[in-house]
Amino acid sequence: MKKFYLSCLLLAPLFMNAQTEIDGIMMSKNNFCFGAVYQYSSWDEYWEGTFKRENLNLGTVSTKSVALMGNYGVSDKLNIIFSLPYVETKASAGTMEGQKGLQDLSLTIKYMPFEKTIGKATYSLYALGGLSAPVSNYSADYLPLSLGLKSKTASLRLMGDYQRGRFFSTISGAYVKRANITIDRNSYYTNEIHYTNEVDMPDAISVNFRIGYRSNRLIAEAVVDNWVTQSGGFDITTNNMPFPSNTMNALKVGVNTKYTLKKIPALSLIGGCNFVTEGRNVGQSNTFYGGLFYILNLKKTTQENEK
Amino acid sequence: MKNKIQKIAYNSLLVLFLTLNYSCSDELTERNEQFPQLNPANTDELAGTWKTFLLTTPDEFSLDAPIASTAAAFTREINEIKSYQASITPEQKKIIKYWSAGGVLRWNEIMRTLVARHNRPPYQNEDGTYPAPSGANPFANPEFPFSNPPYAARAYAYVSAAQYDAMIATWHYKKLYNRAAPFTVDATLPVLIPKSALPSYPSEDAVLAGVTVELLKLLFPTEIAYIQEKAEEQKLYRIISGANVRSDVDAGIILGRKIAGKFIARAASDGTGAAIGNQALWTQLETQTAATGETPWKSLDVPARPPMLPLFGKVKSFLMTPEMVIASRPVPPPSTKSEQFAKELAEVKNYGKNATRKNMQIVTFWADGVGTYTPPGHWNAIASESFVELNYSEVRWARNLALLNIAMMDAAISCWDAKYTFFNPRPSQVDPSIKTLTGTPNFPSYVSGHSTFSGAACVVLSHIIPAKKQSFVAMAKEASDSRMFGCIHYRSDCEKGLELGEKVGGFAVARALTDGAE
The missing domain is CATH 1.10.606.20 (Vanadium-containing Chloroperoxidase; domain 2)
Structure with missing residues (x-):
């Protein structure tokens, strides 16, 4: 397992805010992995509650984003991860103007308190704590073309990883607490009118399962991710406008890959895709992404400087 | 070193956990929940003489004289208030807090919610045409009404105008019958809202409930259950709070309903039903504009x-x-x-x-x-x-x-x-x-x-x-x-x-x- 510590993060752009790294891999101590990921996500159909439809006044709604990401190994067992996406949205039909700008900065602390090899199998446990906050004053109340939901979030994820030879599986579950947001209106309707500009955002639970192949050079995995909004959300009624505090659920399946270059072992390429198969008050998105990551050993650099 | 890292990790997770649990308070402060209890500086005692919109006179619709406040039946009505108050529930206190900000105000808010709930354009048919909401079949797809801005403007106007005429009639009858409020008759009766110096028959809140419910049944027919529930709350609020006896409320509902009839009759023939037009008209609008160049x-x-x-x-x-x-x-x-x-x-x-x-x-x-x-x-x-x-x-x-x-x-x-x-x-x-x-x-x-x-x-x-x-x-x-x-x-x-x-x-x-x- 140790040899995989050098692996760079394998990114799985998550539902709504592309964020944490929920793989069973740690950066080794003093290594800093950083890179950029480009992602294209689009949908033609979406769900109003459970009613699936297209909307010819929107056509294809697409979201392009470029995210800067980094992961620093404080120790072999403790990593700090960040990501910051720049997002651009667009509707191919209708009159609505798209949006662009910086979205939310997210920080994650990833800790591996337990790792044990029994025979050929290695078991490890992780805890991930994440915080995210918007870094620009974008409007959340401009769905489906807003850059994000603008809510500050705090999440706690517990994760278990099992590896046997080069095959592995990882399962994790997270509770995502979302803070209230403020919108540009001073009243809004959910199931009745609320006379405030503050919106109570429902929390969410995310469950993620991965299975695949993992070696020094190549990682390939299949992913199933289920994002379920907790109580407090509500459905979009037929032909109504979406709202940030809608119940937004999505079941996604996807593939992630990472390849580390033989000649330049510090450089790796990632790519993947995922597809929403079931949803509620979300678009049925197809997402494709690719990126580059580079690992620096900061300890080495420091030592060299000292010489 | 290992211990230190472990400590950092645990502490970070602990801080996060605490954040999750305590610091993110979801409670919203909504402006309309802060409204104080209505306590008019001026009771507008002579409002029974103000000019009405549709009523020919304030007493166009008759209202029976009330039983005297000295009658035994009246005492029993006061006993009803006392029995409610003896076992008042938190839910009832909430109802009193809500409605005591004012009946016209709260019904106006309720209407705003109804308008928002129904302000959705119909979803298209398979063939690309659009179905029209029908007042005769309100639960069909699309539900009636589509409360777009003109529909909403008219709905607000009818309800407000009807409430106004109903209040004029109420003030007229209050002065005419001049029956004292229950707390004036029985000084020991606790009153949970500011005392009004006006005679209490008929109850202005009940008249409002009576007139508004009837109009909203016409304007938002799929919402009758919701509307009735609100009206029941308003009636209960007047009795539990000690502001009105049962006969003030019953009379108010009857008067309000009668007045509503006049506005409903007008609404049926004001041209709104035909305002949607038809294909011939839609085409004509286009051709006549094109003809002007x-x-x-x-x-x-x-x-x-x-x-x-x-x-x-x-x-x-x-x-x-x-x-x-x-x-x-x-x-x-x-x-x-x-x-x-x-x-x-x-x-x-x-x-x-x-x-x-x-x-x-x-x-x-x-x-x-x-x-x-x-x-x-x-x-x-x-x-x-x-x-x-x-x-x-x-x-x-x-x-x-x-x-x-x-x-x-x-x-x-x-x-x-x-x-x-x-x-x-x-x-x-x-x-x-x-x-x-x-x-x-x-x-x-x-x-x-x-x-x-x-x-x-x-x-x-x-x-x-x-x-x-x-x-x-x-x-x-x-x-x-x-x-x-x-x-x-x-x-x-x-x-x-x-x-x-x-x-x-x-x-x-x-x-x-x-x-x-x-």
């Missing part, structure tokens, strides 16, 4: 949707004759071939290309589009928050909201008259490269509905509360501008819309000067 309006919805309520300009107003509507009609918009038009189009395009965050805020704040209480609802909210500070009696609340809402219904009528007289295109129709910051409404551009509603509301509210005139004017201007910033209206639409609104708002102001309340 101008570009006719086209729906930008896909599939193309019939224009919204093209005959709403013919709906019967409370204060304007059809001749007055035509006389108030604005000058034609700049020709789509004119230099002026090109200039205004370029201005709109520029607002889209250089949309500032501030402009976007203004657009969103005033958008009041699908799924909201509409611009008339927004002005009701603004008015209500201003009225709360002034501690009006229920009759004055009703009068002021009636003037406001009748003016906004006239704004809807006059604005729709202009829209379908000139039938001109939206900016994005003329130049598809113009993208909008809010939904493009499915009706012609000239003049802006938001501007007309805002102009009318501003004039009426400035008359009622002169001290706030500047603020109302600024709000109306911003609401009007927001449509240009949002790239769905030209400058002429907004400026002429504000002017039209101010003009028709003047009719309500003229009435305010002579209705006996000032």
Whole structure:
């Protein structure tokens, strides 16, 4: 397992805010992995509650984003991860103007308190704590073309990883607490009118399962991710406008890959895709992404400087 | 080293856990929950003589004389209050807190919720046509009504006008029968809300519940269960709080219902049912505009949707004759071939290309589009928050909201008259490269509905509360501008819309000067 510590993060752009790294891999101590990921996500159909439809006044709604990401190994067992996406949205039909700008900065602390090899199998446990906050004053109340939901979030994820030879599986579950947001209106309707500009955002639970192949050079995995909004959300009624505090659920399946270059072992390429198969008050998105990551050993650099 | 890292990790996770649990409080403070209990400085004792809208006289509908407050039956009614109070529940206390802010106010809020809930355009049929909501079959798809701005303006106006006439009748009968309130008869009776010096028969709250429920049944027929529940709460609130006895409430409901009948009869024949038009009319609007050499309006919805309520300009107003509507009609918009038009189009395009965050805020704040209480609802909210500070009696609340809402219904009528007289295109129709910051409404551009509603509301509210005139004017201007910033209206639409609104708002102001309340 140790040899995989050098692996760079394998990114799985998550539902709504592309964020944490929920793989069973740690950066080794003093290594800093950083890179950029480009992602294209689009949908033609979406769900109003459970009613699936297209909307010819929107056509294809697409979201392009470029995210800067980094992961620093404080120790072999403790990593700090960040990501910051720049997002651009667009509707191919209708009159609505798209949006662009910086979205939310997210920080994650990833800790591996337990790792044990029994025979050929290695078991490890992780805890991930994440915080995210918007870094620009974008409007959340401009769905489906807003850059994000603008809510500050705090999440706690517990994760278990099992590896046997080069095959592995990882399962994790997270509770995502979302803070209230403020919108540009001073009243809004959910199931009745609320006379405030503050919106109570429902929390969410995310469950993620991965299975695949993992070696020094190549990682390939299949992913199933289920994002379920907790109580407090509500459905979009037929032909109504979406709202940030809608119940937004999505079941996604996807593939992630990472390849580390033989000649330049510090450089790796990632790519993947995922597809929403079931949803509620979300678009049925197809997402494709690719990126580059580079690992620096900061300890080495420091030592060299000292010489 | 290992221990230190472990410690850092555990501490970080602990801090996060605490954050999750404690610091993110979800409690919202909503402005309408902060409203104080209504305690009018002036009871408007003589309001029974104010001028009504439809009632020929305040006693057009009779009300039986009450039993005397010295009768044994009255004592039993007081005992009912005491028995409720002896086992009052937290839920009942909540109902009292809610309704004691004022019945006219709370029904107006309830209406805003109903309008928002039903403000959704119908979803298309398989073949690309659109089904129309039907009052005769309200639960069918699409549900009746589609409470778009003209529908909403009219709904607010009918309810407000009916409540006002009902309050006039109430004040008349209060004075006529002069039956003392239960707490005056029995000084030991605890009263949970501010005591009113007015006679308590009939209960003004019950009259409001009676008249409003009947009108809302007509206007929002799929919501009757919800509406009834609210009315039951309001009745209960009056009795538990000790403000009214049962016979005050029962009489109020009966009187309110009778008065509602007169407004319902008017609503049935005011032309709203026909306002949707038909294919022949929709085609005619297009050809007659094309015949003048101008570009006719086209729906930008896909599939193309019939224009919204093209005959709403013919709906019967409370204060304007059809001749007055035509006389108030604005000058034609700049020709789509004119230099002026090109200039205004370029201005709109520029607002889209250089949309500032501030402009976007203004657009969103005033958008009041699908799924909201509409611009008339927004002005009701603004008015209500201003009225709360002034501690009006229920009759004055009703009068002021009636003037406001009748003016906004006239704004809807006059604005729709202009829209379908000139039938001109939206900016994005003329130049598809113009993208909008809010939904493009499915009706012609000239003049802006938001501007007309805002102009009318501003004039009426400035008359009622002169001290706030500047603020109302600024709000109306911003609401009007927001449509240009949002790239769905030209400058002429907004400026002429504000002017039209101010003009028709003047009719309500003229009435305010002579209705006996000032």
